[in-house]
Amino acid sequence: MATGKALTEEMQNCFGLHPLKPRDRIIATARDLFRKHGIRGIGVDAIAEAAGTNKMTLYRHFGSKDELVAECLRDVAREVDAFWQEAEAKYPDDPLARLRAWVIGGSECLGEDGRGCEIANVAVELAEDEHPARQVIEEFKQDQRKRLVKLCGEAGVAQAELLADTLILLLEGARVSRQAEGKEGPCARFVVSAEAVIASFAPGSGAGKRARAAEKIAKAAAPASA
Numbered sequence: 001m002a003t004g005k006a007l008t009e010e011m012q013n014c015f016g017l018h019p020l021k022p023r024d025r026i027i028a029t030a031r032d033l034f035r036k037h038g039i040r041g042i043g044v045d046a047i048a049e050a051a052g053t054n055k056m057t058l059y060r061h062f063g064s065k066d067e068l069v070a071e072c073l074r075d076v077a078r079e080v081d082a083f084w085q086e087a088e089a090k091y092p093d094d095p096l097a098r099l100r101a102w103v104i105g106g107s108e109c110l111g112e113d114g115r116g117c118e119i120a121n122v123a124v125e126l127a128e129d130e131h132p133a134r135q136v137i138e139e140f141k142q143d144q145r146k147r148l149v150k151l152c153g154e155a156g157v158a159q160a161e162l163l164a165d166t167l168i169l170l171l172e173g174a175r176v177s178r179q180a181e182g183k184e185g186p187c188a189r190f191v192v193s194a195e196a197v198i199a200s201f202a203p204g205s206g207a208g209k210r211a212r213a214a215e216k217i218a219k220a221a222a223p224a225s226a
Contacts, residue, residue, distance in 0.1 A: 023061045026051045031072045035115050039125050070132040076118050077140045095154035103194040106171045110187050116175040156203050163201045
């Protein structure tokens with residue numbers, strides 16, 4: 001028979017006070033607290049207490065706070081993967097509609113609490129290259145770029161990589177603007193700006209020539225390598 005804290009958790013689950021399993025509850029709680037206070041601003045004691053559990057249970061599931069941070073980011077990645085799958089299912093034969101769904105999805109994230117991308121926020125906080133979350137961040141960002149490049153290509157864009165990178169930079173900039181200037185700042189025009197960028201890359205728009213010209217200017221302005 002369970003005793004002490006374990007008994008309390010079992011009773012809470014029985015009465016439906018904590019419908020999630022302890023592991024899932026810890027992840028959900030940690031994500032919320034990390035988002036509000038940053039990974040440096042909250043400790044495992046506060047996370048365990050807010051999740052209705054204890055440090056022993058937290059460490060049993062994750063081993064360390066660093067591993068918990070990494071798992072929280074994997075949870076974000078799973079949510080984003082579900083978004084891609086949903087868009088694919090909704091617009092199986094319309095890549096342009098999926099591209100616009102990506103834009104709308106990005107705008108919806110901007111309007112939530114203004115805290116930006118959880119993965120990008122952790123990346124800014126991390127100073128250690130060996131932190132287990134670092135690989136999660138790099139793999140996620142690389143995967144998102146590959147997916148967006150592929151989608152831009154399927155939409156008939158000749159300069160698929162350039163369009164994907166432009167949209168990514170536009171979204172990242174909008175996230176920073178949302179945090180710095182609020183939802184009425186430049187981020188409010190993210191959708192309009194993204195749609196204009198997509199239209200400028202449409203077949204026949206001349207985006208290819210402009211892109212090649214821009215590349216020549218960039219190469220000419222770059223300092224000569226030693």
